[in-house]
Amino acid sequence: MAKYENDVKQLLTLIGGKENIQAVSHCMTRMRFVLIDPKKADEKAIEKIPSVKGTFTQAGQYQVIIGNDVAVFYNEFTAYAGIEGVSKDAVKAAAKTNQNPLQKIMSALGEIFAPLIPALICGGLVLGFRNVIGEINFFNDGTQSLADISQFWAGTYNFLWLIGEAVFHLLPVGIVWSITKKMGTTQILGIVLGLTLVSSQLLNGFSVADTPAADIPVWDFGFAKVEMIGYQGQVIAAMMAGFVLVYLEKFFKKYCPEVISMIVVPFCSLVPAVIIAHTIVGPIGWKIGDAIANVVYNGLMSPFGVAFAGLFGLLYAPIVMTGLHHMTNAIDSQLTSLYKGTILWPMIALSNIAQGSAVLAMSILQKKNERAQQVNIPACISCYLGVTEPALFGVNLKYGFPLVCGMIGSAIAAMISVGSGVQAFSIGVGGLPGILSIKPEFYLYFLLAMAVAIVVPFILTMIVGSRKLSREALLGEDAVAEEEAGTQSGSEIQSDESVRAAEESDGETAEPLTELKAGLTGKVIPLDDVPDNVFSQHVMGDGIAIEPESDTVVAPANATVNAVMADTGHACGLTFANGMELLIHIGVDTVDMNGDGFTLLVSEGQKVKAGTPLIRFDKEKIHAAGHPSVTVFIVTEEGNAKGIQYLSGMEAVAGETPVIRFQ
Known part of the structure; x- marks a missing residue:
């Protein structure tokens, strides 16, 4: 049997x-x-x-x-x-x-933007800081900013744009690179294509709306003229160009003889991709942008302005994800010129706040998830300062429901703002500091709209997240109690079998154990702090975790290897002489790396001594793949061990520091 x-x-x-x-x-x-x-x-x-x-x-x-x-x-x-x-x-x-079509689109966007998130977060914080020191007039009766009255801060303001420009103006380079990486084609060709979209030879994409058509430079080929327009900050054009390059390269690789592929494939892929990007993809992107600008302007000026405001507030965050939100600058400028103020900019600031509040709720829901907090906290800060890309691509789009909750809060706040006639002097600072751009007579109305933008997304995200995340990550109190009771009742029988197995494999009476040493050098942390719900909720059992400083896992005592992941090398199991069984798992979700960065040094059934190397791993590769390297040591079967103590909160040395004690 x-x-x-x-x-x-x-x-x-x-x-x-x-x-x-x-x-x-x-x-x-x-x-x-x-x-x-x-x-x-x-x-x-x-x-x-x-x-x-x-x-x-x-x-x-x-x-x-x-x-x-x-x-x-x-x-x-x-x-x-x-x-x-x-x-x-x-x-x-x-x-x-x-997955349904929408889920597939969201998944593809998530995979494309995942490698860009660190840069977006850094750029968001930089631009948020620049807004504070250079765009907000704190001094001299609200006429000067910190950069206006201090040469040091003026220099800092200008210097930081070096980073801001690289992240957001040159974003198409990163997008096209990420697409080629995801699709498995030549990444350097993607980088070159991206650079052609933001070349300094071109008219900066952010200046197109303010440049008369006659002044836009062109390439004149005699039979045709092509406008020399850059696509700084544009997402749709960059993505379309990236996929054009990918499929051209795949096509030519399929049909080109191997002996000449090194010459033919790059040339026949890159050159047509650049031409298509500047003659087809770019113009289509601008047409889409113009259409959105006209719809927004006419909608806000119509008798149904409040209803349209709700629609605009609802859809602004997704528009930001396409890069088309930059077209609103032209609308804002026109509104300011006509009416000495703009009703559009306050809604944009409110959308920033709403998405930031959704991230704030996620940060509270995931307070024990160290991996998530590394994105949540800086994304929330930059969002509240007016830069939403880190929050949108790093958090809200990833989980889906925070994005929707933020959109709902933004829609309600926008309706309050437009319905109350709130106006800003001009384009200003987004997020929470946006109130400094509002005309003083509208402060109270805007504060009410801000409160809605903060509270509604926060509450909705907390409600939906507490249910959705718990269904995916937690078993529920009743299920946990049943599982623990079932595990306890079967533990004595299983422990006896484990002891006999260990004794038979050793060929002698098992030696008594009183402790297990650290399997790695590094900081020992409680299992509760591991950013994986299966481990942190003790579903597999109790244990400890180590943030590794060394790169080799060693046996914590004499044991027999009872299980290995031969194809991925990221985990193994040990059985000790007292019947105790230990699971060692390197990193979180590292099974997805398919063994890249891991070297398994033992085989199933092998007897090992204390300190014997078990697995060697590359921490940098783990981090580059987007995974934490924290390593768990979980007692899955207690055997004959009694009074087990799990020690944490100290620096451990592999093979020397006791981390688990028992009788």
Whole structure:
């Protein structure tokens, strides 16, 4: 009889049967399913299966937590179900088929912008700081800024634009590079194409709206003229150009003989892509921008201005993500000229605030998620200072619902603003400092709109997030209590079996243990602080985690290797002489790296001594892939150990510092 025969049969039935499984794989602790109809999976019943420690859904995958023995369970499951497992990449690809068109678009945008987030966050903070020191008139009765009265701050203001320009004006370079990286084509060609979109030879894209058509420079080919317009800050044009380059390169690679591909493919891909970008993609982008500008202007001036304001407030954040929001500068300038003020700019400032408030709520919801907080906090700050890209691309777009909650709050606030006739003197500072651009007679109305922009998105995000995130990450109190009770009742039987297994593998009586040493050099932290809910919620068991300073995991005591992830090398399991079992998992979600950066130094069944190297890893590669390198050491079976203590809060030396003590 197979070890998990009954559990396997139950899981197959409760997950909807073989016909409901599109793909299945596993990592060190979890079965990963792509289900044709996820609603057929009976989550509560599945979590009652003895070997199942929890379930959750993430990125289109239904994941069932098994633990160290997941490889055995997986083999028995695929054999019984009569299906073949696939690679984790194939599972991820299959998972995307479960997404609707909007989810696929959002996923693609997220993957394109993920590598750009650090730069966007840095640029956002820089521009926010520049706004404070150079755009807000604090001094001399509101006529001068800090940069106006101080040469030092004037120099700082000008110097910081070096970074701001590189991040936001030259953003198309990063976008096209990221697209080529995602699509697996030549990245340097993407960088070159991006540079041609923002070349200094071209009229700066931000100046086009204020430049008479006759003054726009052109390339004159005799039979045709092409306007020399740059696409600084433009997203749609850059993305279209990037995909043109990608598919041209893929086409020529497919049909070009290998012997001349190095010459033909780059030339035949890049040159047409640049031509198409400046003759087709660019003009289309500007037409879209002009259309949006005309709709906004005419809508605000109509009898239905309040309703239109709500629509504008609702859609402004998505417009920012396209890069078309820069066209509003021309509208603002025209409104200021005609009416000595603008009703458009206050709505933009309110949209900034609303998206920042959604991020603030996410920061509170994810207060124990160190990885998320590294993006949430700076994104929130820059958003409140008027630069929303880090918040939009780094947080709100990623999760979806914070973006929508911010849009709703922005819509309501915009209706209050326009309905009250709020006007700004001119284009000013976005976000919370935006009130300094408002005409004094409208302060109270704008403050009311600001309060709505802060409170509504915050409350909505907290409500939706507490439910949505908990469904994905937590089991619920009742389920946790049932799981813990089931684990406890079966622990004594399993521990006896583990002891006998350990003694048989050693060929001698197990030596008593009283402690496990640190498997890595670094800071020891509580398991609660690990940015992964399966580990931090102790679903797999209790333990400790280490922020690594060394690059090699070593055995914390004499043991037998009971499990390894041979294809990815990011995790292994150990059994000690007292029957205790330990799971060692390097990083969070590092299974997605497919072994890149990991070297497995042991094999399953191998006996190791204390201090024996188990896994070597490249921390920089882990971080470059967007994953934390924090490494967990979880006691999945206690064996005969009693009174286990988990020590944390100190610097540990691999193989020397005790981190787990017991009797």
